Amino acid sequence: MNIQMIGTGSAFAKKYDNNNALIEVPGFKLLVDCGITLPKALHETNRSFDELDAVLISHIHGDHVGGLEEYAFQMMFLYGKKPVLYIASSLVEPLWEQTLRGGLTQGPLQSIDDFFEVRRLEEGVEHELHPGLTVRLLQTEHIVGKNSYSFIFNQHFFYSADMKFSQALLEQLVENGVNTIFHDCQLIAPGVVHACLDELLTLPEPLQEKVWLMHYGDTMENYIGHTGKMRFVQQREIYTV
Numbered sequence: 691m692n693i694q695m696i697g698t699g700s701a702f703a704k705k706y707d708n709n710n711a712l713i714e715v716p717g718f719k720l721l722v723d724c725g726i727t728l729p730k731a732l733h734e735t736n737r738s739f740d741e742l743d744a745v746l747i748s749h750i751h752g753d754h755v756g757g758l759e760e761y762a763f764q765m766m767f768l769y770g771k772k773p774v775l776y777i778a779s780s781l782v783e784p785l786w787e788q789t790l791r792g793g794l795t796q797g798p799l800q801s802i803d804d805f806f807e808v809r810r811l812e813e814g815v816e817h818e819l820h821p822g823l824t825v826r827l828l829q830t831e832h833i834v835g836k837n838s839y840s841f842i843f844n845q846h847f848f849y850s851a852d853m854k855f856s857q858a859l860l861e862q863l864v865e866n867g868v869n870t871i872f873h874d875c876q877l878i879a880p881g882v883v884h885a886c887l888d889e890l891l892t893l894p895e896p897l898q899e900k901v902w903l904m905h906y907g908d909t910m911e912n913y914i915g916h917t918g919k920m921r922f923v924q925q926r927e928i929y930t931v
């Protein structure tokens with residue numbers, strides 16, 4: 691499985707695009723989150739919405755869902771297709787009612803199903819998205835009252851939604867077969883709604899070696915060499931995991 695971060699930036703980053711990814715297995719391209727900057731960033735990566743097979747959503751913040759309106763409209767008006775949307779069941783109603791409805795509805799098109807082929811996912815269940823690609827949703831802590839789901843792909847690759855630091859969770863994941871962790875990282879403490887670098891640096895070194903840092907601020911380069919055994923994911927670089 692290959693992963694390319696279309697962006698690695700935090701919500702306010704300007705040097706880096708929103709923390710959204712493209713996961714690819716033979717015959718299938720999955721966009722993970724679709725934030726405000728995604729449509730332009732995808733274009734700058736010489737890709738188009740039409741080549742994506744589906745999008746998977748972690749939680750409802752602009753840097754993760756703000757590009758969905760353009761995705762739906764481009765697919766409708768430029769390509770005459772309905773994109774496949776994988777999303778936790780609990781997020782379907784809030785995504786539509788609180789984020790997308792105002793911009794998308796027109797005439798007889800009044801429901802999320804008019805714009806997306808919605809595939810509802812249940813937490814804790816191994817879902818096969820395509821031969822060679824499974825995902826399991828894990829609800830992780832971000833902001834009180836807002837459901838947020840991290841992902842375990844192919845039982846070994848953990849991709850955090852925006853989440854608070856939890857050493858216990860990371861240790862448990864590794865015990866259960868996870869060997870690569872892409873983790874959001876707020877560079878400046880305190881993390882509050884994210885794991886911050888100081889917290890991640892308290893992880894034992896063997897665990898740090900499995901951790902790659904993403905969702906970082908514009909000053910990331912100042913921290914190169916100060917992340918212990920952890921490495922920064924580079925925007926637009928392709929990693930095989």
Ligand SMILES: O=c1ccn([C@@H]2O[C@H](COP(=O)(O)O)[C@@H](O)[C@H]2O)c(=O)[nH]1
Nearest residue numbers: 700701702751752753833852882883884
């Ligand atoms: O406690 C907080 C911290 C941040 N926010 C806002 O959420 C969005 C998305 O930010 P993420 O850091 O990517 O989750 C951004 O506008 C933050 O300012 C918040 O509402 N509450």
Ligand SMILES: [Zn+2]
Nearest residue numbers: 701751753852
């Ligand atoms: Zn975010």
Ligand SMILES: [Zn+2]
Nearest residue numbers: 749751832852
């Ligand atoms: Zn968030």
